[in-house]
Amino acid sequence: MKSTSDGTGQDRNIGMGAALALALVMVVAGVLGGCTSDDPSAVGSELVTDSIDTVLAPLGTDEVTMYTALRIEDQDSAVRKNIPVARQEVLYMGGRNGTRCGGMLVNFDFDLDFNAAHPESLFTEENIKSVKFSLTKVKYYNANVDSNGISSSGQPVDLYYQLQMLAAPFDSLAYVSYPVAAPAGTGPLLNSDFGTPNSENEPSLRFQDPLDVLGWIQAKEKVGVILTFGAGSDTGLVGYASRDLKPSHYDQLDPLAVGTIPAPNIIIEFNDGTINYLLGPYADTTTFTEVPPAPPTVEEGVLLRTGLRNYPGLLFDLSGLPPNALINRALLSLTNQPAVSFGPLSSIGVMEWDTTYFGDPYKEIRLKDLNDPKQFYSFYVTGNTSLDPNLDTTIQFDVTQAVLRVINDVYEGTRGLLLTGGEDFLPVGSFVSVSPDFYYREFRFLGSGAALPEERPQLKITYSVVNDVTGEGN
Amino acid sequence: MVSLHLNLSQRRAGLASLVVLLAVVGLADAARAQSPFSLQNLGQRVTTEDARMTGRGGWGMAVNDSLDVGFKNVASLTSVRFITLKFSAYGEALNTEDEYGKTHNSRVFAPDIRIASPVIKDRLALTAGFHVFRSMQYHTRIDTSWGVVWADTVSGNKQFERAGNRFRVPLGGAFEVVPGVSLGATYNLEGGSLTETLSNFFTRPSTITGPLYTTNVKQTYYEYQGTSQTYALLLAPVSWLQAGASWTPGYTVDVKEDVVHFGVSQNYYSTYSMEMPDEYLVGFQIQPAGRWRLGADGRYQDFTKFTGPQDWMDQMQEEYVLYAGIERMGARVRRGGFSNLPLRFGYTVHQWAYSVGGEPVEERTYSIGTGFPFSGNLGAMDLALSYGKIGDRDKNGLETEVLRLSVSVTGLERWW
Numbered sequence: 036m037k038s039t040s041d042g043t044g045q046d047r048n049i050g051m052g053a054a055l056a057l058a059l060v061m062v063v064a065g066v067l068g069g070c071t072s073d074d075p076s077a078v079g080s081e082l083v084t085d086s087i088d089t090v091l092a093p094l095g096t097d098e099v100t101m102y103t104a105l106r107i108e109d110q111d112s113a114v115r116k117n118i119p120v121a122r123q124e125v126l127y128m129g130g131r132n133g134t135r136c137g138g139m140l141v142n143f144d145f146d147l148d149f150n151a152a153h154p155e156s157l158f159t160e161e162n163i164k165s166v167k168f169s170l171t172k173v174k175y176y177n178a179n180v181d182s183n184g185i186s187s188s189g190q191p192v193d194l195y196y197q198l199q200m201l202a203a204p205f206d207s208l209a210y211v212s213y214p215v216a217a218p219a220g221t222g223p224l225l226n227s228d229f230g231t232p233n234s235e236n237e238p239s240l241r242f243q244d245p246l247d248v249l250g251w252i253q254a255k256e257k258v259g260v261i262l263t264f265g266a267g268s269d270t271g272l273v274g275y276a277s278r279d280l281k282p283s284h285y286d287q288l289d290p291l292a293v294g295t296i297p298a299p300n301i302i303i304e305f306n307d308g309t310i311n312y313l314l315g316p317y318a319d320t321t322t323f324t325e326v327p328p329a330p331p332t333v334e335e336g337v338l339l340r341t342g343l344r345n346y347p348g349l350l351f352d353l354s355g356l357p358p359n360a361l362i363n364r365a366l367l368s369l370t371n372q373p374a375v376s377f378g379p380l381s382s383i384g385v386m387e388w389d390t391t392y393f394g395d396p397y398k399e400i401r402l403k404d405l406n407d408p409k410q411f412y413s414f415y416v417t418g419n420t421s422l423d424p425n426l427d428t429t430i431q432f433d434v435t436q437a438v439l440r441v442i443n444d445v446y447e448g449t450r451g452l453l454l455t456g457g458e459d460f461l462p463v464g465s466f467v468s469v470s471p472d473f474y475y476r477e478f479r480f481l482g483s484g485a486a487l488p489e490e491r492p493q494l495k496i497t498y499s500v501v502n503d504v505t506g507e508g509n
Numbered sequence: 510m511v512s513l514h515l516n517l518s519q520r521r522a523g524l525a526s527l528v529v530l531l532a533v534v535g536l537a538d539a540a541r542a543q544s545p546f547s548l549q550n551l552g553q554r555v556t557t558e559d560a561r562m563t564g565r566g567g568w569g570m571a572v573n574d575s576l577d578v579g580f581k582n583v584a585s586l587t588s589v590r591f592i593t594l595k596f597s598a599y600g601e602a603l604n605t606e607d608e609y610g611k612t613h614n615s616r617v618f619a620p621d622i623r624i625a626s627p628v629i630k631d632r633l634a635l636t637a638g639f640h641v642f643r644s645m646q647y648h649t650r651i652d653t654s655w656g657v658v659w660a661d662t663v664s665g666n667k668q669f670e671r672a673g674n675r676f677r678v679p680l681g682g683a684f685e686v687v688p689g690v691s692l693g694a695t696y697n698l699e700g701g702s703l704t705e706t707l708s709n710f711f712t713r714p715s716t717i718t719g720p721l722y723t724t725n726v727k728q729t730y731y732e733y734q735g736t737s738q739t740y741a742l743l744l745a746p747v748s749w750l751q752a753g754a755s756w757t758p759g760y761t762v763d764v765k766e767d768v769v770h771f772g773v774s775q776n777y778y779s780t781y782s783m784e785m786p787d788e789y790l791v792g793f794q795i796q797p798a799g800r801w802r803l804g805a806d807g808r809y810q811d812f813t814k815f816t817g818p819q820d821w822m823d824q825m826q827e828e829y830v831l832y833a834g835i836e837r838m839g840a841r842v843r844r845g846g847f848s849n850l851p852l853r854f855g856y857t858v859h860q861w862a863y864s865v866g867g868e869p870v871e872e873r874t875y876s877i878g879t880g881f882p883f884s885g886n887l888g889a890m891d892l893a894l895s896y897g898k899i900g901d902r903d904k905n906g907l908e909t910e911v912l913r914l915s916v917s918v919t920g921l922e923r924w925w
Binding site for chain 1: 542545546548549606607608610611613614615616647648649650652655658659663667668669705709711720721722723725727729769770771772773774775776777778779865866906907
């Protein structure tokens with residue numbers, strides 16, 4: 036027997052029913068209201084039995100199985116981004132920690148372009164009041180001496196400049212690399228103030244005999260000069276603007292007067308009140324006569340140098356890590372030695388680097404090969420900025436993702452870690468406004484032979500393991 | 510939404526139904542969850558009854574109503590005279606308390622869609638559908654310290670999230686052997702999936718105080734697959750008494766398990782089987798006088814015979830549900846007003862399939878309901894409001910209060 040629920044009444048329009056239903060639902064919805072769930076809480080957590088078997092286990096490894104010291108060579112001046120020494124934006128004099136500069140070489144062409152403001156008739160023995168050799172320090176190297184004669188920057192203060200003629204203008208192509216021998220000056224010193232210490236930010240050296248310059252002008256000669264520090268000068272490395280300084284990097288100098296040539300230049304003053312004539316160089320260069328190589332073994336230390344790029348690569352022994360570990364964090368830790376490191380603040384980048392590109396330990400590569408845009412043999416990992424070689428001791432880099440890739444066998448072959456300066460091709464945030472060739476600086480890190488284990492180059496790894504996750508199963 | 514050929518009043522009814530369903534769905538939010546009891550084992554058994562049955566406590570094994578078909582007993586589908594489509598959903602708000610405090614959760618769930626079609630009216634019908642019968646959806650978070658690692662004091666929180674369900678696709682039919690005796694059977698495609706995500710979030714040191722520790726995420730994914738059969742019987746010897754029963758023999762569920770640890774290239778993969786025990790349902794309904802009916806159902810599945818993961822087996826219990834209630838059926842008396850509305854009251858007691866805190870979990874639910882027929886009696890929308898309590902704080906360590914609004918829409922259409 037079947038029953039039905041259609042009752043005995045007549046069909047009615049259900050509009051009223053639907054309205055009632057809707058109202059009821061809305062009321063109940065209000066009752067259920069505030070039906071936003073609370074955020075997850077501890078309630079119920081006593082029923083959770085799942086767990087991760089090993090959480091945050093520490094593993095330190097300071098065993099370096101491969102080490103390299105890459106020297107980035109800039110000899111191929113045909114490559115646009117390469118910077119041969121003679122084309123660097125900063126000219127260095129003096130020396131520090133084994134690096135020695137033989138002098139600043141500057142070539143001038145005295146075949147002047149006379150014009151209405153400075154006609155050839157102006158350049159006479161009677162009208163030339165004085166001749167000076169002027170140059171501009173890069174701001175970082177300013178002595179900043181106060182009224183008490185104390186430097187606030189720690190840079191060399193008293194410098195005895197000695198200017199001498201070269202036998203002939205120097206050839207830029209002979210100064211693309213390092214080390215090189217500096218040519219000897221000939222004849223007497225050109226400047227009269229060689230015996231007076233100079234601490235100015237824009238040193239201006241007075242020629243003993245302006246007629247020397249007049250003679251060069253009249254002969255339309257090309258003249259090379261060499262500037263060196265004389266005895267008694269404070270020790271240290273000092274950088275000056277070169278003719279190759281890019282206008283975009285003028286912020287690395289103190290503000291200059293209008294019309295100033297930041298590069299080494301000749302300033303001729305006239306007795307008749309004519310504005311000074313400034314003659315810039317057609318070539319200039321630093322002469323790096325001594326540049327110590329990176330330590331030959333990692334036990335002896337690790338060197339990262341900019342200016343003349345020298346970048347270290349390290350491969351650590353990761354055999355202590357379980358193959359199924361998740362790397363919660365991995366820090367590459369290095370101990371800098373402020374007593375022997377020097378230079379301005381720096382960025383340091385860390386890249387994964389195929390160990391087939393490591394040297395044993397020395398290897399020269401070109402700058403363009405340091406950049407691997409297709410990531411065939413390198414991959415950027417991380418970078419730190421504002422590192423101070425004069426102050427920072429323990430410097431750590433978060434290389435978690437790199438170690439994770441190693442553990443996961445992401446790459447064919449083996450990849451170590453290469454430390455670099457803040458190269459332009461690294462991601463934004465890992466480089467500063469000037470390229471690593473601008474400032475000569477060194478980070479000298481303690482090596483694997485350091486007495487204190489915590490000061491050795493090492494990876495500080497923290498990992499977790501789920502025991503079941505082994506790539507196997509049934 | 511129900512029929513292809515709707516008259517004006519049917520369209521109004523369909524629109525109202527749609528609004529109601531949207532209102533229910535509107536209760537959902539991003540942090541949906543059910544009771545934390547679903548954090549373990551098979552998960553919470555989901556109400557598979559429609560809102561009409563839910564309002565009267567859940568009984569429906571003996572339904573043989575040609576205009577409001579019950580899908581709980583497939584044998585009852587012989588009464589189907591029209592193409593029948595039924596959609597059920599519910600929204601629920603839950604308050605849970607345990608040693609850690611209280612929490613409020615809510616969610617919307619649409620566990621049941623069914624269709625039945627008469628082949629020979631009053632004799633033979635076919636059916637298909639989809640219904641979720643177990644659900645797991647909960648998320649915990651507890652502050653944690655991992656002590657000193659290197660030079661860092663590491664702290665943060667552990668989070669565990671369980672989300673998934675078990676569902677069934679029944680395909681079958683019902684046949685009236687002799688007047689008053691119907692048989693039914695379905696072939697059930699068993700499926701489902703479950704994802705368990707355990708995370709360690711290390712919030713200290715932070716980006717300000719030091720390099721971060723990468724979050725640990727262990728995720729286990731389970732996929733369930735199998736088949737089962739259900740056999741059903743409906744007896745309707747007289748118009749005021751009907752009885753029904755069904756049996757689903759034990760069946761095998763194949764499980765694929767995949768464990769991953771985010772950031773690790775390896776995984777763990779395994780397959781195994783779970784043996785589900787026989788499931789029995791029986792029920793009756795009587796109509797002693799006028800519009801009043803009462804009835805009761807019972808459901809039993811002995812999960813102590815379950816085989817599967819050992820930690821699940823260790824917790825298993827006999828699962829049973831008792832449903833009981835009364836119903837005043839709807840009427841269509843002119844100017845009858847509210848007295849025409851159906852009224853339903855019911856009570857359900859349910860012992861879960863597994864214990865929590867070493868003790869069985871008991872769920873008691875009280876419900877009321879009503880419904881609104883569509884024009885021409887071609888379907889109805891039914892509502893039920895139920896209040897229940899799951900577990901006991903003293904016995905199980907936690908308990909959950911549940912307030913649930915259930916909605917079902919049944920559409921009937923003459924397609925031939």
